[in-house]
Every structure is written in structure tokens, then in C-alpha cells.
Amino acid sequence: MWRQLYRPCQRLTADSSRKLLLWYRTLTRRSKHVPDGGGNVSNVRHWPNETLARLRTFVTGNDGNPRLPLYRTLLWLGLFFAAGIGVARLPWYWMLIAAAWCRKPLLVAAFAAGLFYATSYEWGYRPTLEAFAGQEVVVQGKVTAEPVWKNGAWRFRLDSTGGESMMVKVKQSREEAFYYGDLLEVSAVLEKPSPPRNPGAFDAKAFYERQGIHYALTAKSVRKLGRDDRGLHGRLFVPIRKRLLEVVDQQFPGEQGAVIAGLLLGITAEIEEETMESFRVMGVVHILAVSGANVAMILLPFLALLNRLRIAERRRYLLGIFVVLLYGGLTGGGPSVVRACTMAVVWCISRIVSRESDLLTSWALAGWIALLLNPLTLYDPGFQLTMLITMGLLLLPERLRFLFKMMPDKLATLLAVTLTAELLSVPIVLTLNPAFTPLSLLANLLIVPLLTLLVPLSVCTILLGLIHAGAAALPACVARLLLDALILPLQYTGQARWLVRHYQAPPIWWLFGYYAWWWVYSVRPVKWRQIALTFFASFLLVGLIRWEQPLRITFLDVGQGDSALIQTPNGKVWLIDSGGIPGFLNSTFDIGKRIVVPALASYGIDHIDVLVLTHADEDHIRGTTAVMEHFTIGQVLVANAADPSPFFQSLLQEIHRRHIPLLEPRAGQTVALDDNLKIVFWNPPPKTSRANQHSDLTDTNAGSIVFSLHAGHHTFLFTGDAEQVTTTLSHVDVLKVAHHGSKNETVLPFTLDHALLSVGAKNRYGHPALSTVEQLHQKQATIWRTDRHGAVEAVLDGDILRIKTWLPAQDTK
Structure with missing residues (x-):
């Protein structure tokens, strides 16, 4: 085995010099006229030096001879360079396996270059202020990205004088604006961006x-020290973009202007959240990211206009290159912009030198440029989407035309x-947004x-x-009508959520197999496609079939x-509080919309069998409104429907309006979920005896729904905020500690393995109380806290x- 792994390295050491020398001699060999099929010399433009001609072939992928296969050296080198970047974060043995699989020295060199470049890049950009994390600091630096104002705060990138880049948030009015190039002194606590704390979280x-x-x-x-907007971006692109946005605001007021800014410049900060959500649900949010379609819709009419003005062909395409580069700078140069502009520039160059460019080689060159600028772009879902969809559009549409052979050609x-774009985008999009509707195919069409x-x-x-x-x-009036035709149907269908379903993101191995199959399908001969299609269908079924699931309990942060x-093996879903x-805190952050809904959607949940609202406190139920908007609910359990809390009563009215059954469980009742799975209620007590119990506690907390979930000989106890509950349990595997671990927690009469404390970081109540934590330690229980561990999942x-x-x-320390 080890000999097989090291053999490629031995071959590379022994043969690389000889093969690279032969490759160099081939590159610099003198040119010869190549006859075409009729015996005539090809009518090509001769370059003064064959080395330059072969360099042109290397970049454009076309040597000018239609009978010879296209050179795609850059394509294969780019793929192996990207593979080297991809394995940079994997264990070392993956590197050896990848090197052993490749037998071409030049490709091994590209793979090693990608590996080395990614490792060096991450080392060079490693964090240097770890010792100051969590402490108050004063930072001086320059605003190096245009600030964005949203939700009452300015957000911008600040490059400090010490070399670190930071994301700054300043809560102040929109009139007190910040600008690109501002020199600032910021006083704040140095924090680290948070990893995802919940399923489906950003x-x-x-x-x-x-x-x-x-x-x-x-x-x-924040104190402004001065201004430094030197450079091409600050002196050219920023002023032009600012002027363009002023014209957009004049001609397209309100929501229409925000959408136009997204369509043309990729600026989505001003688009309302409801509209963005509708675009995501309908699968058309990609139109708000500048891509090849935007570049083509600007470049081609521009070239047609120059042609009508009788501008010479060479100058026409040179001006086209200038327009593409200017447009790329105005839109910010994201991954999709780099890819689209690179392919457009290569196409223009190929027209200038009278050659047809190889689009796959142009695609590879675009990827090269993006990865050389930042190798970590490889892990960006936006980059992955734009590269995969573009390659698919180059290879697959002709292969799929047989599905529509009875229709007109256009x-x-x-x-x-459209089908190609949907097939290649949906799996990755599901890893970002688990909502999907088949209407997205019609919407894109x-x-x-x-x-x-x-x-x-x-x-x-x-x-x-810009002129007047x-x-x-007149054109603005027509454009506004077209905008209404675009926005209004998407808003209506997206908010109505027609045919919208949630799907769990496919595993990484399934994604690799899926895209590898499409690659094979696009390049294999016709006779293999039927066999490949059968194999692919089987592969999909194996990956998508839901085998028997375990019992899964997720305590959300x-x-x-x-x-x-709670997700049971037979597919039932119980949500306990939201x-x-x-x-009274006057917060605009919606826990239900931002945390609970994405978490449930990431598991592929569309229907909640039982929603349990343990009691009427708003920190347990205020997220229910968003939950009811996104999921169907079988029934709702409450402790006391007569609780006078205003928000609770408005919630009950909405439940009745939606015709959802409302029940009040009582101690002693049992619900069988499966043959080996049941729920036993311990609180509230029967109404006849309730007035005589818990006289020293408020009714709301003391009357919380308390129940235990029994799976075989394992027990999970959910206590709401009921601090003193009598149970006959002798052992509990996982306890959701009552009332966030407050000091009124009763003595636990059972043995315990795991204790879950649902508390907020640095909360105003001092939860959990030290006495409660000490009691849990005395029980020798493992303590899990949502403020330190994020969401906790028991499987x-x-x-x-x-x-x-x-x-x-x-x-979590």
C-alpha cells in the first residue's frame, strides 16, 4: 500500500525534469501551416512568435485548427489546483491519496501548488488579537468597504493600522453616515464572529x-480622524456608483429602486426582508447577484450599438472589455462577478484575434483568477453555485434537449x-435555504x-x-411596469408559500456523487446515457430514502x-415552546423567525403534530406567531387557556382562527407515540385540586406543563418553569432544568445523568443560580448550557x- 502511495512521488522526482523540458520545447516549437479538410492552408492570423501563439492557445483553449481537439490544459490545471485547496483542511492522508490518484506530473504540480497556496494564505491571514478577545479595545483604522445602513445601525469593514480587518457595527441614525475611506477611532469590546449556534443558523x-x-x-x-479615499476604487468606482444610485432613487422610488440596485449592481441592503424571502422561496434570488446574464445583457446591446455606429471590430471589442471591467468594479468584484467578467473578457479577446474561445477554458481561467485572489473563495457557496451552474450550462442543455424534442427549437x-440551472443549483441551495417549490422552475422560465x-x-x-x-x-415608465410584472407575482406566490416544502440538506457524499454523475453524463457517448440514467436514479433513491430514524431531541439556543x-422514529414532531x-424589552429581533423556524426547516419539517405551550410567559411563546406562519400544526396543548396575559390571549385567537384544536392536558394523562414510546404528564394538577397547590409561587410558573418522555428504559423530563413538581420517577437520563436554573429549583428526588440549562448569555436575572448548579454537581450530572454550548441535541x-x-x-469555556 505504501509503495503505491509513494510511487507517484518517485515518478515525479525521476521524470519531471525530462517531461517539463519536452513540454517547453513543444510550447516554443516553430509554427507550420496546417491544411484544412480540403487541402487548403487554414486562413489564420499568424503571430510573430510561435511562443505567443501557443500561449494564446493555452489561455483561449483553441489552436485555430478545427480538426484538432481543443487544448484544455488550463482547465485541468485549474481543477487540480482547486483540489489542492480543497484538501488543505483535510487530514494529511487525504493528500497522499489525492496525489496517488493523479499520474500526470504537471497535474501533481498544480495540486501541490494549490495545497501550498491555500496553507500559506491561511497562515498569512491568521488571527493575531486572540489575547484581547472579550476585552474593551480602541482601534484605529480605515473604512475599506462601502458602509451599509440596516435595522438602525451602520455596518462596515474596518482595516486597522495593525493589519487586522474587522466588521464594525455602529448604532446611530442614517443621517450620521460613514463613507468609504473614513479614518476612524472605534472604542468597543473585541468579539469573535459566532459560529452557528442552532440547526439551520447562519x-x-x-x-x-x-x-x-x-x-x-x-x-x-466612534471618532472620525480624517479621510483617505486614494486608489482606483475610492476615486473612480465609489463616486460613479454613488451617482448611479442617486439616479436610481430618482427614477425608481421605493421598493422598485431597491430591486433595480440589486439587479444591476448586486446591492441588496435596501430590499425589504419580506421581498427577499419571497425571492428565496421562489428560487429566483440569484437574479439579485450579478452574474453572466447581467454582463451579457449589458455587453451585447452595447456591442450592437457600436456596430450600428460603424465602429471598427477591433475597437468595438476593446471598448467592450473596458465596459466589462468598469461594470465589474462598480458591482464589487464578488465571485460571480469575477467569473462572469473574466469569461466576457476572454470572449472579447478571442474575437479580437479572430478565434473562437473555448468556453470551458474561459470558465477555468475565471476560477483561477478568483482562487488566486482568495483561495478560501472555494468554500464560498456563491462561488460554488456560479461555477457549477456555468459549467452545466456549457455542457448539459444539448444533452437535455431530447426531453423537449416536440417543441420549437427556441x-x-x-x-x-432553465432545467439545467435548476438541476445543478437546487442541491447546494438546500444547504443554504431548505425551502423549495416546484414553481421555481416556472418562475425562472x-x-x-x-x-x-x-x-x-x-x-x-x-x-x-445622468444627462437629465x-x-x-419614458423608459423609466416602461421599466417600472416591467418591475411590477416581476415583483408583484413573486411577492404574492412567495408569501402565500404555494407548494413550498422543506427538505433536509443532502450529505456531502451525496453532493459529490450527484455532481460527478452529471459530469460523466455530459461527456460520455450517447449509448451510455440510458445506463447512466438508470444508475443515477438508483443513486438518488438510496440517498433520499429515509431509513429508520432515531429518537432526536434538540434543545434550541x-x-x-x-x-x-422532539422527532420520533415514526416521524412525529412535537415542539415544546417557541x-x-x-x-417590555422593545426588541425587534424575532426569535421564532430567526431561530426556531430555520431550525425546524433544516430538519425538513413541514408539519408539527403537537405544539406544547408550557405556560403564558412570553420568553416561551412569543416565537409561536412565526411558527404558525411557516408550518401546519395538528394540535396545541396549553396549561391554562384562561390565563389573562394579553399576548397569550391574542395567540389563542390566532389559533382558533386557524381552526387548530386546543387542549389542556392534566397530570396523570398518558399519550402513546409508538409501541415503545410514550409521554406522561405530571403537571398541571387536576382543576379540582389546583387551587390548593403551589401557594408560594405564581400561578403561571407553577402551572406549567410538565411531562416525561419514556423510550424503553430511557427517560427525558421537560419541566417548563415549574420549579416544584412531584413525580414518581427514580431516574432521569436528560432533565430540562426548570425556570432556567433559578434559585427556587426544588430538590431533585431522582438520579440524573444529564441536565440541560436553557439560559441566555449574560442574562439580567443571573441564571443559572449557583445553588442550582451545585445541586446538579452533587447529582454527578453532566451539565449542558445553551449559552455556552449552543443548541444541544440528544439522540x-x-x-x-x-x-x-x-x-x-x-x-464553550
């Missing part, structure tokens, strides 16, 4: 690390292209011709608006509140109980 840590940002500041005070092509008209017309409106506002009135999710921030598979936390161990 990974802020990974997102910012890909941009070289390791720290975040929520400013206590319609068949449009359908094949309808918006393509609409955007073909809207984008050039909007660009024309803006250019005319009145000159843009909802801050100073409660929410737990978290929430009490109304019972057969007779084996496993505990998983969302935050890694080093982040």
Missing part, C-alpha cells in the same frame, strides 16, 4: 473568515437551459425574457438620467427562553444515547 464565523475578517466590534463610541433551448427587456431598459434609463431626469421619463424539538423576547439510537452540541468544545 455561520457568521466562516462567512467572515473567507473575507479575512476574524473579529467584530459593536462600537460604544422554446426547447430555453426549457433545457418566465423571468428570463422579462429580464432580457428589463435590464437593458433600466441601464438606458439610468444613462439618460426628464430624458429618462433561544437566549433567555425555552424551545425544544422562545421569544418579552415585549437515542437503539440503546445508545449520544449528546451533540452546536458550538465546539473550545468555544
Whole structure:
């Protein structure tokens, strides 16, 4: 085995010099005229030096001879360079396996270069202020990205004088603006971006690390020291973009202007959250990210106009390159922008030198440039999407046209292209947003011709608006009508959530197999496709079939509140409380919408069989409104429907309006969930005796629903906020500690293995109380805290109980 692993390295050492020398001689060999099929010398433009001609072939992928196969050296080198970056974060033996699989020295060199480059890049951008994390600091630096104002605060990137980049949040009015190039002194506590604390949560840590940002500041005070906007970005792109946005605001007021800014410039900060959610649900949010379609809709009309003006071909395409580069700078240069602009520039160059460019080689060159700028871009879902979809659009539509052979050619092509984009985008999109509707295929099919008209017309409106506002009135009027035709149907269907289902993200091995199969399908001969299609269908079924699931209990991190999710082996779903921030705190953060709904959706849940509202406190129930908007509910259990709490009563009215059954369980009742799974209620007591119990505690907490879940000889106890509950249990495997671990917690009469404390970090109540923690330690129980561990998941598979936390161990100290 070891000999097989080291053999490629031995071959590389012995043969690399000889093969690289032969490759160099081939590259610099003198040219010869190559006859075409009719015996005539090909009519090609001869370069003065064959080395330059072969360099052109290396970049464009075309040597000018249609009878010879295209050279795609850059494509294969790029793929192996990306593979080297990909294994940089894997264990060392994966590197040896990857090197052993490759037999070409040049490809091994590309793989090693990617590995070395990614490792060096991460080492060079490693965090250097770990010793100051959690402490108050004063940082001086420069604003190096245009600030964004949203939800009452400014957010921007600050490059400190010490070399660290930080994300800064400043809570102040929109009128007190910050600008690119501002020199600031910021006083704040140095924090680290948080990894995901719950299922389906946004990974802020990974997102910012890909941009070289390791720290975040929520400013206590900010002082402006001066301004430095030197450089091409500050002196050219920022002023032009600012002027363009002013014209957009003049010609497209309100929501329409925000959508136009997203369509043309990729700026989505001003788009309302409801509209963005509708675009995500309908699968068309990609139109708000600048891509190849945007570049084509701007470049091609521009070239057509120059052609009508009788501009020479060479100058026409040179001006096209200038427009593409200018547009790329105005839109910020994200992964999709780099890919689209690179392919457009290579296409223009190929037209200038009278050659047809190889689109796959252009695709590879775009990937090279993006990865050389930042190798961590490889882990960016946006980069993965744009590269996969673009390659698919280059290879697959012709292979899928047979599905639409009875239709006109143009319609068949449009359908094949749309289907290709859907097939290649949906699996990765599900890892980001688990909601999907088959209507997205229809939506994408309808918006393509609409955007073909809207984008050039909007660009024309803006250019005319730069001259005079009145000159843009007519095209702006037509563009606004097209915008209504785009936005209103998407908003209506997205908010109505027609045919929307939630799907659990596929595992990584399934994604690799899925995309590898499409690659094989696109390059294999026709006779193999039927066999490949059968194999692929079987592969999909094996990956998507849900085998027998374990009992899964997830205690969500909802801050100073409660929410737990029970998923049984037979597919039943119970949600116990939904978290929430009490109304008197005047917070705009919706726990249900931001935490609970994404968590349930990430598990592929569409229906909640039972929603348990343990009592009427808002930190347990305020997230229920968002839950009812996104999921169907079989029935709701409450402790006391007569509780006078205003929010609780408004919630009950909404439950009745939706015709959801409402029940009040009582101590002694039992619910059988499966043959070996049951729930036993211990509280509230029967109504006849309730007035005589818990006289020293408030009715709301003391009357919380308390129940135990029994799976074989394992027991899980859920206590709500009931601090003193009588049970006959002798042993509990997992206890959800009552009332966030307050000091009124009663003496536990049973033995205990694991204790879960649902508490908010640095909460105002001092939870959990030291006395409660000491009692749990005396019980020799393992303590899990949502403020330190994030969400905590207990999985019972057969007779084996496993505990998983969302935050890694080093982040829970």
C-alpha cells in the first residue's frame, strides 16, 4: 500500500525534469501551416512568435485548427489546483491519496501548488488579537468597504493600522453616515464572529473568515480622524456608483429602486426582508447577484450599438472589455462577478484575434483568477453555485434537449437551459435555504425574457438620467411596469408559500456523487446515457430514502427562553415552546423567525403534530406567531387557556382562527407515540385540586406543563418553569432544568445523568443560580448550557444515547 502511495512521488522526482523540458520545447516549437479538410492552408492570423501563439492557445483553449481537439490544459490545471485547496483542511492522508490518484506530473504540480497556496494564505491571514478577545479595545483604522445602513445601525469593514480587518457595527441614525475611506477611532469590546449556534443558523464565523475578517466590534463610541479615499476604487468606482444610485432613487422610488440596485449592481441592503424571502422561496434570488446574464445583457446591446455606429471590430471589442471591467468594479468584484467578467473578457479577446474561445477554458481561467485572489473563495457557496451552474450550462442543455424534442427549437433551448440551472443549483441551495417549490422552475422560465427587456431598459434609463431626469421619463415608465410584472407575482406566490416544502440538506457524499454523475453524463457517448440514467436514479433513491430514524431531541439556543424539538422514529414532531423576547424589552429581533423556524426547516419539517405551550410567559411563546406562519400544526396543548396575559390571549385567537384544536392536558394523562414510546404528564394538577397547590409561587410558573418522555428504559423530563413538581420517577437520563436554573429549583428526588440549562448569555436575572448548579454537581450530572454550548441535541439510537452540541468544545469555556 505504501509503495503505491509513494510511487507517484518517485515518478515525479525521476521524470519531471525530462517531461517539463519536452513540454517547453513543444510550447516554443516553430509554427507550420496546417491544411484544412480540403487541402487548403487554414486562413489564420499568424503571430510573430510561435511562443505567443501557443500561449494564446493555452489561455483561449483553441489552436485555430478545427480538426484538432481543443487544448484544455488550463482547465485541468485549474481543477487540480482547486483540489489542492480543497484538501488543505483535510487530514494529511487525504493528500497522499489525492496525489496517488493523479499520474500526470504537471497535474501533481498544480495540486501541490494549490495545497501550498491555500496553507500559506491561511497562515498569512491568521488571527493575531486572540489575547484581547472579550476585552474593551480602541482601534484605529480605515473604512475599506462601502458602509451599509440596516435595522438602525451602520455596518462596515474596518482595516486597522495593525493589519487586522474587522466588521464594525455602529448604532446611530442614517443621517450620521460613514463613507468609504473614513479614518476612524472605534472604542468597543473585541468579539469573535459566532459560529452557528442552532440547526439551520447562519455561520457568521466562516462567512467572515473567507473575507479575512476574524473579529467584530459593536462600537460604544466612534471618532472620525480624517479621510483617505486614494486608489482606483475610492476615486473612480465609489463616486460613479454613488451617482448611479442617486439616479436610481430618482427614477425608481421605493421598493422598485431597491430591486433595480440589486439587479444591476448586486446591492441588496435596501430590499425589504419580506421581498427577499419571497425571492428565496421562489428560487429566483440569484437574479439579485450579478452574474453572466447581467454582463451579457449589458455587453451585447452595447456591442450592437457600436456596430450600428460603424465602429471598427477591433475597437468595438476593446471598448467592450473596458465596459466589462468598469461594470465589474462598480458591482464589487464578488465571485460571480469575477467569473462572469473574466469569461466576457476572454470572449472579447478571442474575437479580437479572430478565434473562437473555448468556453470551458474561459470558465477555468475565471476560477483561477478568483482562487488566486482568495483561495478560501472555494468554500464560498456563491462561488460554488456560479461555477457549477456555468459549467452545466456549457455542457448539459444539448444533452437535455431530447426531453423537449416536440417543441420549437427556441422554446426547447430555453426549457433545457432553465432545467439545467435548476438541476445543478437546487442541491447546494438546500444547504443554504431548505425551502423549495416546484414553481421555481416556472418562475425562472418566465423571468428570463422579462429580464432580457428589463435590464437593458433600466441601464438606458439610468444613462439618460445622468444627462437629465426628464430624458429618462419614458423608459423609466416602461421599466417600472416591467418591475411590477416581476415583483408583484413573486411577492404574492412567495408569501402565500404555494407548494413550498422543506427538505433536509443532502450529505456531502451525496453532493459529490450527484455532481460527478452529471459530469460523466455530459461527456460520455450517447449509448451510455440510458445506463447512466438508470444508475443515477438508483443513486438518488438510496440517498433520499429515509431509513429508520432515531429518537432526536434538540434543545434550541433561544437566549433567555425555552424551545425544544422532539422527532420520533415514526416521524412525529412535537415542539415544546417557541422562545421569544418579552415585549417590555422593545426588541425587534424575532426569535421564532430567526431561530426556531430555520431550525425546524433544516430538519425538513413541514408539519408539527403537537405544539406544547408550557405556560403564558412570553420568553416561551412569543416565537409561536412565526411558527404558525411557516408550518401546519395538528394540535396545541396549553396549561391554562384562561390565563389573562394579553399576548397569550391574542395567540389563542390566532389559533382558533386557524381552526387548530386546543387542549389542556392534566397530570396523570398518558399519550402513546409508538409501541415503545410514550409521554406522561405530571403537571398541571387536576382543576379540582389546583387551587390548593403551589401557594408560594405564581400561578403561571407553577402551572406549567410538565411531562416525561419514556423510550424503553430511557427517560427525558421537560419541566417548563415549574420549579416544584412531584413525580414518581427514580431516574432521569436528560432533565430540562426548570425556570432556567433559578434559585427556587426544588430538590431533585431522582438520579440524573444529564441536565440541560436553557439560559441566555449574560442574562439580567443571573441564571443559572449557583445553588442550582451545585445541586446538579452533587447529582454527578453532566451539565449542558445553551449559552455556552449552543443548541444541544440528544439522540437515542437503539440503546445508545449520544449528546451533540452546536458550538465546539473550545468555544464553550
